[in-house]
Amino acid sequence: MKYSREQINQLLNRGQRPLWLAGADLSGVDLQGLDLSQARLLRANLNGADLRKANLCRADLTYANLSQADLSEAQLIETWLSGANLQQANFSHANLEKADLSRTVASEANFGGANLSQANLSESNLCGVNLGEANLRQANLTEANLQQANLSAADLYQAILREADLNKANLAQANLEDTNLELAVMPDGTVNVENEK
Helix, strand or coil: CECCHHHHHHHHHCCCCCCECCCCECCCCECCCCECCCCECCCCECCCCECCCCECCCCECCCCECCCCECCCCECCCCECCCCECCCCECCCCECCCCECCCCECCCCECCCCECCCCECCCCECCCCECCCCECCCCECCCCECCCCECCCCECCCCECCCCECCCCECCCCECCCCECCCCECCCCCECCCCCC
């Protein structure tokens, strides 16, 4: 079912919390600044939606389509995004602390300046993604595809990149202190056998 901003506002004003919108069509809808915390948006279509500064903390967006959506400065703390389509989405300066982004397809997405500390991005396709100046402290990027990703000036302190593919990635000025790079494919194409930085 296709929803408009007005219909979502009516549901919120009635005190319907959390919102149950599994499979809903919210493509292209302006949801900027709305409180959608704990919303159930499993498999929802949010393609091209405007979610700037929206509160999506602890929301369930598992397998949702957020391709080309704008989530800049949005709050997504402990949000479930596992298996979601995040291609070309904008998460610049968003807060995704402890969010589950495992097995997502996020190629060419923008996470510039975002907080992804303790987030789970394992087994995700992050090819060509912008993670410049992102906070990835203690994030799990095990087996993630980071080919041609921009990680310049990113904070990867104690992050896990075990078996990640960093071929042709930009790690200029990235903080790799205590980062686990065991068996990762490095930017030059070599495999890091002994967890060396």
